[in-house]
Amino acid sequence: VRRCSAGVMAAAAASRRAVAVAVAVVCVCALSTLPGAHGFASLVKSFMELGKAKHISKPPETLKFQVEPLVKDCLEFEVPRGVDVDAQLLVIRGGLLDINFQVYSPSGAVLFERLIFSNKDADGNTLARVEAQGHAFESQETGAYQFCFDNTMSRYTAKVIEFEVSAYGKNAVREVAEPAADDTLTQRMMTRVDAIHSLVDSVVEEARYHNLRLVASRNTVSSTQSRTFWWSMLEAIIVIGVAVAQVAYFKLGLFGKR
Numbered sequence: 137v138r139r140c141s142a143g144v145m146a147a148a149a150a151s152r153r154a155v156a157v158a159v160a161v162v163c164v165c166a167l168s169t170l171p172g173a174h175g176f177a178s179l180v181k182s183f184m185e186l187g188k189a190k191h192i193s194k195p196p197e198t199l200k201f202q203v204e205p206l207v208k209d210c211l212e213f214e215v216p217r218g219v220d221v222d223a224q225l226l227v228i229r230g231g232l233l234d235i236n237f238q239v240y241s242p243s244g245a246v247l248f249e250r251l252i253f254s255n256k257d258a259d260g261n262t263l264a265r266v267e268a269q270g271h272a273f274e275s276q277e278t279g280a281y282q283f284c285f286d287n288t289m290s291r292y293t294a295k296v297i298e299f300e301v302s303a304y305g306k307n308a309v310r311e312v313a314e315p316a317a318d319d320t321l322t323q324r325m326m327t328r329v330d331a332i333h334s335l336v337d338s339v340v341e342e343a344r345y346h347n348l349r350l351v352a353s354r355n356t357v358s359s360t361q362s363r364t365f366w367w368s369m370l371e372a373i374i375v376i377g378v379a380v381a382q383v384a385y386f387k388l389g390l391f392g393k394r
Contacts, residue, residue, distance in 0.1 A: 198300045200228075203235065203287040205294055210240075210284040215303055217278045223301045224270035225285070227254040228348055229355050230295035236286035239271055242279025247271070266348060268300070275303075298348075 203209050215221055227233040233255050239248040248271040250258075255266050275281065287295050 198298065200296070200298045203285045203295045203297060205290045205292055206288050208284055208286040208288055210282045211299070211301075212280040212282050213301055213303075214279070215275045215281050217275055219275045220272065220304045221275055221281065221301065222270070222272040222304075223283055223299070224268040225252065225300070226266065226268040226298045226348065227252070228296045228298055228351055231290055231293040233266065233295075235295050235297060236289065237270065238282075238284040238286060239273070240282040240284065242277055242281060247273055247281075265345065266352075268298075 199211070201209070213221075223239065225235070225237060227235050232253060234251055234253045237248070237250060237252045238246065241247055250271075252269050253260075254269065255263055257263060258269075283299070283301065285295070285297060285299075
């Protein structure tokens, strides 16, 4: 499960759109209703148009790191003006799965600040599963935006965080001409590309969730084993101490007075 999850996440993160288009080719070519030479020419023409599509979007960048106790770490990302930025974080391990998340503009203004719990929503209600939370905004100026993770409220516990940030421009959608009304092949292809892209995203999210649950379960087992070991050692010391005390007491009672 771990290998499958890691493989799916890596492949999808590398090129989600490429996977969707590739699978769409297989699905469209497998249709029994495809016309002959005209259908193949339309398919090639449609994919040439897809290849010419212009994107000014920045693919999501996922980082995984640890914030030590009594420390505030910050990341900087260069973002142009007029771009939609989406920053999401997930506290995988540490304390109550909480971190103080802050977003600063290039001029130093505070755009967002909140204590985020990965197992609770914004209203403090406990969630059935851990979820990524964060802040989405439109950049009003060009420069380096800071995303800070403040763990100064924790004295002894470090926090392991998975952080993802993506930026999308106003024209970050496909600039492909609308297909003609009679071009049913292109319409079917575009529909399948969108559907497969949505399915790939859902598979990635599920794989990511199960991978995080695997990490959390492994950490729980490791912590439980450590506590069980030291508790057993304490019990053994107590039993040995009681046994020695009883032997000494009876020895003192039997042979102490002669």
